[in-house]
Amino acid sequence: MRAIRVAIAGAAAVAVMLAVAPAVASAAAAAPAAVGGAGAYYSLAPSRILDTRSGPGAPAGAVGPNGVLHLQVSGRGGVPMTGVAAVVLNVTVVSPTVASYLTVWPTGGARPTVSNIDFAAGWTGANSTTVPLGSGGQVDIYNLTGQVQVLADVVGFYASDASATSTLGDGGDMVPVAPSRLGDTREAGDGGGPFDSGEMQYVIVDFGPDLNPYVQAVAVNLTAVNPTGSGFMTAWNSIGDAPGTSTLDYATGKTVSNMTIVPTTLCTPSTKPCAMFPEYVGLPMFAIYNQGATTDAFTDIFAVYTDTAIAAGLRFQPMNPVRIIDTRTSQGGHGALGAGVTAAFTPPTSVRGSNTFALAANVTAVSPTVDTYLTAWATGDQQPVVSNMDPAKGTTVANTADIPLGNNAAFNLYNHGGTINVLVDVQGRFDLPTTAAANTRVAIPAVKASKSPVAIAGSRMFRTHG
Incomplete structure (x- = not known):
């Protein structure tokens, strides 16, 4: 696929990739928007x-x-x-x-x-x-x-x-990253073993030295797998105690997902777990708290939000929600998805502009014939080892997804097992700004073509009680 690499002030080792529709002929000349402002x-x-x-x-x-x-x-x-x-x-x-x-x-x-x-x-x-x-x-x-x-x-x-x-600072630009699994309690190593009630996960993500200082938040998908009872998880920036809210609610034996945007903080020598592991000082971090029951869980990342003053990402354009795909009626060009099927969808121009790189959408899975999972990604990219939602047999469930657009302004949707109908409702779009730059602290020296996105540099998960 065609993509643009946003290189930040001499960053050669680590860069962030944005999926691009081929129609964006002038993307290389697009200038970043002013610091803060509309869409931040x-x-x-x-x-x-x-x-x-x-x-x-x-x-x-x-x-x-x-x-x-x-x-x-x-x-x-x-x-x-x-x-x-x-x-x-x-x-x-x-x-x-x-x-x-x-x-x-x-x-x-x-x-x-x-x-x-x-x-x-x-x-x-x-x-x-x-x-x-x-x-x-x-x-x-x-x-x-x-x-x-x-x-x-x-x-x-x-x-x-x-x-x-004037009161809240610059705000953040959204930057899609190669979808990646940050942790899975079903696997050995960091975060291995079921997630117990009253336990916390500290998740540290490395986006490279040129981006890490400017990270404000991450878009992640939290999934609880086969819980032993009812409970909930809460995700936050890891500072202080968990807030009195829930991010993901789960019930006995049910696999359920929810995407959320979690604010991050930079790991410091005085905070857990960096007090014991100084090599992680300066890396973005967030936390997940589990309350109620023991469950397996995994966390997938899809995007990062950076300080707008480094002029590295996309701005959000809201819209009244509109349905663009309903496989029950072949709206969008496809019927029900069978096992192992990957279908490519091209969103109508009514929900995307010439500089649209991703869509904010609500994806609904309708009555799968078996337990399965769905994955959405930019057409032309390799299928990532992540899931956007994990619907159980016979259920109808929804989850938010920030879907990047690739070749021909399209995205892929994969169904793992059985037969399933899918609905996609668009809530907004993420555009590459075209307004003149203003007050940027770090200029972008070049926007160049590349064939494949760069993944995050690495991640680490720590577990603790209380």
């Missing part, structure tokens, strides 16, 4: 802004059939009152009475024909969603049928302008 991402300490069980964010009480909840987001959980284009929410459903789904969209607009989280009766689980703010800084949450309790944790936002820079 701001990580927040995870904060619960909605819990219908007890009242925060809405009157206490389950959301009923065809019920719509209006959730105030701006001004809460660290989200500014102005200058916000879209927010990243982790939405959790608790004890629904029947199978249903939720749709989240900007208040004041028409409800789109998409779903953000699909669930079975009695299921407790979460899915991340990126949604523009609507009237009054609110979003609407719709439940199709039955009764369901709903939680929402805000983890970050994308800026609509540069107003946040």
